[in-house]
Amino acid sequence: MKLASYKDGSRDGQLVVVSRDLTMAHYATGIASKLQQVLDDWGFLAPQLQDLYDTLNNGKARHAFPFDPAQCMAPLPRAYQWADGSAYINHVELVRKARESEVPGSFYKDPLMYQGGSDDFIGPCDDVICPSEEYGIDFEAEVAVITGDVPMQSTPEQALEGIRLVMLANDVSLRNLIPNELAKGFGFFQSKPATAFSPVAVTLDELGDTWDQGRVNLTMQSTWNGRKVGMCDAGPEMTFHFGQLIAHICKTRNVRAGSIIGSGTVSNKGVEAKGKTDWPKGYSCIAEKRAIETIQDGKPSTEFMKFGDTIRIEMKGKDGELVFGAIDQKIVAAAALK
Known part of the structure; x- marks a missing residue:
């Protein structure tokens, strides 16, 4: 349903x-x-x-x-927990390579995860409000799940049984605020504003055989200012499936009904051809595009989002129809509210 x-x-x-x-x-x-x-x-x-x-x-x-999707809040407008992972290790590899930093070996065995604000989610058609373009506004197209109760020390297989609903997320990031926050050694805070979710959340049976043991084998489509920039496969390259992400949270505590867990930016590896690497499936966040440009050209050329920009995030089923509806938002200056 x-x-x-x-x-x-x-x-x-x-x-x-x-x-x-x-x-x-x-x-x-x-x-x-x-x-x-x-x-x-x-x-x-x-x-x-x-x-x-x-x-x-x-x-x-x-x-x-x-x-009417425009009348929708987030499916769960505020949650007891919003924990977002970085389950696509290719995304981490690209960002680290761009700044000439190696990926620690532990990243391939232990999921990256941060705990975001869950008191103020926004709807799929609500504006993304930001005080300044200088913050480096970026979208992030993700898959997310909503859980029931999952006991502490659950295995990944047991954790999968706790998934109730699946939806899409736009985990907005303010990229230029991130370095100083991470330098403090205490994680994201101001650099992660309100997250938006798709109009509907769906039960697993709605996904049919595209739900594959904690992964959604469908294409994540990202359209920025009317131009399709990402057609990324959400399933095959998800290093840690949702059962593993939930089990990671459950290591030392219970996860309670109404918790939301995100996949992190959907990301696909590049394709090698004639000594050159291309990324034909595009990208699900601008930071990844800038990392690719830095690797190829020595510096990024794509700017972050500006006021008035639009972003649409959606996923279609095998029948070509939208599964979750679409996240369809505009970037708006906070001053415009006054």
Whole structure:
């Protein structure tokens, strides 16, 4: 099934069930008003939502209405935890190579992860608001999952059983703030503003055989200012699958229902041809493009995002239709709000 949270003036929105083709929706109020309620009592409430979903898809839901992604908050508008990994080691390799730094061997065995702000997510069509272009505004196209309860010391296989929903994320980064923050030795903070998520989150059965033991074998599409810049395969080159990422968090603590775990920037290796490396599938963040340019030309030439820029992030199924809807945002100056 496909679930979304509609804006209603509250912090958590109203839970709606969305048809498979993303054309129609129905409030789930008679079952649950918020997604967190469902995550807290999944075994009881999810089957009821599934019945409503089936009725909606069969065209028999009496109070259905046209689905509008612009009315969506993040599927889970605020979460108990947002932990973002860097599961595509190729991304790390490129960024490190560009600054002539080796990737530590531990990175191939132990996932990189940071804990981001989960109190202020933004919707798929909401503006990305930033105080200054000088901060180095960048998009990051990612896959994310929402969990139920996962006990401490769970294995990767056990952790996979805790995944309830899958969605897309735009984990916005302010690249020019990152170096000084990391130099303090305490991780990201100001360099990671509010994250956006796709209009809907979907259960694993919606992905069919494209869900492959913690990986989504579909193409992540990124379109910047109307130009397609990324068509990256999300599955094969994901070094750490979601079960491994969740198990990493579970090493010393429980993960509770309503936690969101991100994959990090979807990234694919370059292709060697005639002594030259090309990246035909493009990129899922500007930092990676700049790293490629530095490796090839000695310096980056692509600038970060400017006010007025747009970014669209989406993923299509085998039938060519959108699975999660699309993240479709504009970069806006904070001063414009005053």
